[in-house]
Amino acid sequence: MVSEAASIGGYVSGETIAALSSRWGKSARSVVRVSGAGALEIVEKVFEPVGQAIQQVQSHTAVGGWLKLGEGVNCPCRLYVFVGPRSYTGEDLVEYHLPGGPAVVQMAMAALGAAEARPAQAGEFTLRAFLAGKLDLAQAEAVAAIISSQTDAQLRAANSLAEGVLSRAVEKIQKTLAELIGELEANIDFVDEDIEFVGSEQARGAIETVKAALDGLLGDAVRWGELEAEPRVVLAGWANVGKSTLLNALSGRSRAIVSGLAGTTRDVLMAPMRVEDTTVLLMDAAGLCDTSLDEVGLAAREAAMAAVHRADLVLYVVDAAAGISKGQWQTLEMLGAAVTVIVVNKIDLVSKNDLKKILQEVRQRRKETVVASSAKTGEGLDELRKQIREHLGRAELSVSGAQVVLTGRGEEGLKQAGEALARAKELLGKKEAIESPELVVMELYEANAALGAITGQISSEEVLENIFSRFCIGK
Numbered sequence: 001m002v003s004e005a006a007s008i009g010g011y012v013s014g015e016t017i018a019a020l021s022s023r024w025g026k027s028a029r030s031v032v033r034v035s036g037a038g039a040l041e042i043v044e045k046v047f048e049p050v051g052q053a054i055q056q057v058q059s060h061t062a063v064g065g066w067l068k069l070g071e072g073v074n075c076p077c078r079l080y081v082f083v084g085p086r087s088y089t090g091e092d093l094v095e096y097h098l099p100g101g102p103a104v105v106q107m108a109m110a111a112l113g114a115a116e117a118r119p120a121q122a123g124e125f126t127l128r129a130f131l132a133g134k135l136d137l138a139q140a141e142a143v144a145a146i147i148s149s150q151t152d153a154q155l156r157a158a159n160s161l162a163e164g165v166l167s168r169a170v171e172k173i174q175k176t177l178a179e180l181i182g183e184l185e186a187n188i189d190f191v192d193e194d195i196e197f198v199g200s201e202q203a204r205g206a207i208e209t210v211k212a213a214l215d216g217l218l219g220d221a222v223r224w225g226e227l228e229a230e231p232r233v234v235l236a237g238w239a240n241v242g243k244s245t246l247l248n249a250l251s252g253r254s255r256a257i258v259s260g261l262a263g264t265t266r267d268v269l270m271a272p273m274r275v276e277d278t279t280v281l282l283m284d285a286a287g288l289c290d291t292s293l294d295e296v297g298l299a300a301r302e303a304a305m306a307a308v309h310r311a312d313l314v315l316y317v318v319d320a321a322a323g324i325s326k327g328q329w330q331t332l333e334m335l336g337a338a339v340t341v342i343v344v345n346k347i348d349l350v351s352k353n354d355l356k357k358i359l360q361e362v363r364q365r366r367k368e369t370v371v372a373s374s375a376k377t378g379e380g381l382d383e384l385r386k387q388i389r390e391h392l393g394r395a396e397l398s399v400s401g402a403q404v405v406l407t408g409r410g411e412e413g414l415k416q417a418g419e420a421l422a423r424a425k426e427l428l429g430k431k432e433a434i435e436s437p438e439l440v441v442m443e444l445y446e447a448n449a450a451l452g453a454i455t456g457q458i459s460s461e462e463v464l465e466n467i468f469s470r471f472c473i474g475k
């Protein structure tokens, strides 16, 4: 497999590669990494150590000195040496820690280029780590996931991937599957006419056990894609309470048409909104009232309900001036636990006393957090943003490091394995399987291959290229 993957999309193993591994631009320090068979030789060409000869530098230690940038220009540099295979890539790897600045980095890359280190491609360091068996494919994906994590939950999930929680779960299933394949193959070899095993309850039971383990994994796992997606916050409520005005005010854009006519919004509208350190997708939809709806009104209501069901947070908006009707209380009841915050809007239209009364009533009847706002004057919107952030924060806590996290590729692999197992089970006992029991075994091999693709035991050039090309350069 190594030789097959060694030339993926222009990646050629054996060549020495270099890249900036820290952020481009001005910073306290820039780190340029060089990896490959020539990494140590290149040091001798471009680096002037202070105090000790470069040959005396031990692996996993640092040495101070000067990087020769060419044309007599030298730049202070601290060198970290990692002799393979005890390095990130498994190859000899040298890190040049330089003063952070674009000109220095550019000149350092040119000097390294002249010493025959070619610029690394996106993800090439991690690809080399994978090819050297330092990490499996699911863990390699975790490297990219950790870098792109924007929330605590994403970081926890990425760590679970990196620690191999998914890989171990998959390998456990593969082990059971391999035992089953072994037993069935032994039976094929020894049985002549009496092909008992294919119809046997035992084989069926064993396949079912493996399938149940797969389904359990699919059912319990956290989806990386869902964590990566921005949290969805939906403004729900009856028509004309000010949902669209709130969407515009909170997102700072004129995204939705606003009017005094009930039933203005029909489609589900979205606008990104910044709350403290994260971005959420704020969504506005048609009113949820159930009075005299025509065909379009029904479709709009259905779309609004679907948005509510997919939301991470539902804000239920009511109109302080118009009051809360019996129907609105019922809708709130119907939405039940989906709602986390009740927004009493249009408070600019009511007296302090009336507002106090309405807030009191809401608090008496409901346990949700209540926020009073005016989408028109902006009053209460900061409090609303704060509540959105706080409630999302709580939802995030649900990912733990021990939980299995599935990337899209992992989910696909598990599903394909499940389908192959289902086909194997269906075949059991059928005439074709009795005549050619290898058919059942072939399906089991297919299931095993689909699982192997998750950890990269089996990988194609296309899969590897797809994964590593999404990395940033320098990783």
Ligand SMILES: Nc1nc2c(ncn2[C@@H]2O[C@H](COP(=O)(O)OP(=O)(O)OP(=O)(O)O)[C@@H](O)[C@H]2O)c(=O)[nH]1
Binding pocket: 238, 239, 240, 241, 242, 243, 244, 245, 246, 257, 258, 259, 260, 261, 262, 263, 264, 265, 266, 285, 286, 287, 345, 346, 347, 348, 349, 373, 374, 375, 376, 377
């Ligand atoms: N005074 C005042 N008027 C508001 C406030 N929020 C919304 N409005 C007005 O209330 C009316 C309805 O506002 P929309 O934002 O269109 O209400 P909606 O809930 O989106 O209504 P539908 O799209 O019909 O479901 C408009 O005339 C808005 O200008 C507010 O806080 N104060």
Ligand SMILES: [Mg+2]
Binding pocket: 243, 244, 245, 256, 257, 258, 264, 265, 284, 285
């Ligand atoms: Mg609207």
